Amino acid sequence: MEAHPLDGISLAELTERADLQTRVDRKYLIPVEHIDDLLAELEPGTRMLEIGGRREFGYRSVYFDTPDLAAYHAAARRQRRRFKVRTRSYLDSDLCWVEVKTRGARSSTVKNRLAHPSDRPSDLDMVGEQFVAEVLQDATIALADPTGLRPTLTTQFVRTTLHLPQTESRVTIDRDLVWSAVDRPGERLALIGLAVVETKTGATPSSADRVLWRHGLRPTRVSKYGTGMAALHPDLPATPWRRTLDRQVLDHSRALRACT
Secondary structure, X not given: OOOOOOEEEOHHHHHHHOOOOEEEEEEEEEEHHHHHHHHOOOOOOOEEEOEOOEOOEEEEEEEEEOOOOHHHHHHHOOOOOOEEEEEEEEOOOOEEEEEEEEEOHHHOEEEEEEEOOOOOOOOOOHHHHHHHHHHHHHOOOOOOXXXXXXXXXXXXXXXEEEEEOOOOEEEEEEEEEEXXXXXXXXXEEEEOOEEEEEEEEOOOOOHHHHHHHHOOXXXXXXXXXXXXXXXXXXXXXXXXXXXXXHHHHHHHEEEEEOOO
């Protein structure tokens, strides 16, 4: 996708036109070999994020949860007041943020974030803990002790980001996804041959959604945190992601073992 003929868009313009910290997310699992064909059908004027001549960027996320996995279980039970806490590192720019995702009106996703030391992605400092506590309080999510959050899962992937001008929305294409279990050092699971494609819009579906629908592709219940935890910990309840796990993820996954 680095050499795809779409025009480029700068990060500053993309942020100005389609920041979308509150949005509706639709996720799809798509064979990697089909991505270029789908890109060719997107609306005129679609552009690809380009920074320093690059169009593909490495990401690493560390997800945090309580000792009893309150965030995971809230998602598994589809509770209205669920949340995710993570640090997100942009591997090509040495930037890191602590991010909190909550649910807004009409099933929208609300993301708040704060700059975080890039050399400590697996640790929440006092500033980060206070930020998480304030965001959860504003979202009326009761968490007994935000300072008790601990890292539970790491993800790493390569992302391409598109801007769709008609709806001022984004599409992200994540490939080479690897999940790593924090409580089992060296145990990793790679998603092979599938890309996680996510449309980030207002209430109206984007032209990318409509292209995918024309090809018979429908939104899939997949969460990098929830699905990854369930795949690495089969004893956990996983009802929302069970079909995705059984029909797609587990068939396209390969365990990676640390070299000794």
